Amino acid sequence: MYTDQFDLDDAMTIPDNPEARQEAVIRLVSELSTVDKATDQFDLVDALTMPDNPEARRQAVICLVSEMATVDDATGDCSICFQSLSEGTPKQVSCNHVYHRQCITDWLLNGRSNTCPMCRHDI
Ligand SMILES: [Zn+2]
Ligand SMILES: [Zn+2]
Numbered sequence: 822m823y824t825d826q827f828d829l830d831d832a833m834t835i836p837d838n839p840e841a842r843q844e845a846v847i848r849l850v851s852e853l854s855t856v857d858k859a860t861d862q863f864d865l866v867d868a869l870t871m872p873d874n875p876e877a878r879r880q881a882v883i884c885l886v887s888e889m890a891t892v893d894d895a896t897g898d899c900s901i902c903f904q905s906l907s908e909g910t911p912k913q914v915s916c917n918h919v920y921h922r923q924c925i926t927d928w929l930l931n932g933r934s935n936t937c938p939m940c941r942h943d944i
Pocket of ligand 2: 918937938942
């Protein structure tokens with residue numbers, strides 16, 4: 822009997838049932854190829870680490886930055902450009918550091934990583 826709840830881990834570790842194991846591997850591989858295509862599931866992390874598609878990368882960065890919280894009453898300086906955060910649009914990243922929207926956008930676009938410039942936290 823087949824249900825949707827086919828336990829891959831169980832099947833992969835059954836040593837005395839090569840057929841179940843083969844079935845499990847086929848299923849695993851078919852699931853992998855589905856994830857690879859990712860047509861309607863736009864994967865930010867994938868796009869951010871895509872060196873050969875600058876346009877997708879740019880879109881991903883813009884999308885990521887636009888989703889960051891805007892800090893209306895930010896004080897202090899942006900650690901990227903050293904200008905006051907009260908100028909421009911301060912954006913708060915997931916580790917609570919605050920940068921200008923333009924600065925963090927440029928940082929993400931020019932860097933090869935999507936980590937905070939201050940603490941290397943994943944943004
Ligand atoms: Zn700045
Ligand atoms: Zn940080």
